[in-house]
Amino acid sequence: DEIAGNLEDFVDNPDRAYRIATTETARATSAASMDGYVAAGIGQVEWLISPGACPECEDYASESPFTLQDAPMQPAHTSCRCAYAPADPGSTPAGGE
Secondary structure, three states, rough: OHHHHHHHOOOOOOHHHHHHHHHHHHHHHHHHHHHHHHHHHOOOEEEEEOOOOOHHHHHHHHHOEEEOOOOOOOOOOOOOOOOOEOOOOOOOOOOOO
């Protein structure tokens, strides 16, 4: 809310400011998660969907796990609330790699 409030000085529409704030915060969080997974030696991630996820995100979840290099970028779209999580070490990445 604070970030969105600060953006309202630059964006005329408060709803747009909120969407920008949530989307860019999610982008930064996802990038930090991936950096942490790399540092921890985690090789695969699951795409976790949020309640009411869109068909695109449901597809990503069904294609999980992904290698870190092949994981689709998060957020997948504006206001995406999905997240990465380390995959079960016994799981097989999408594509059978």
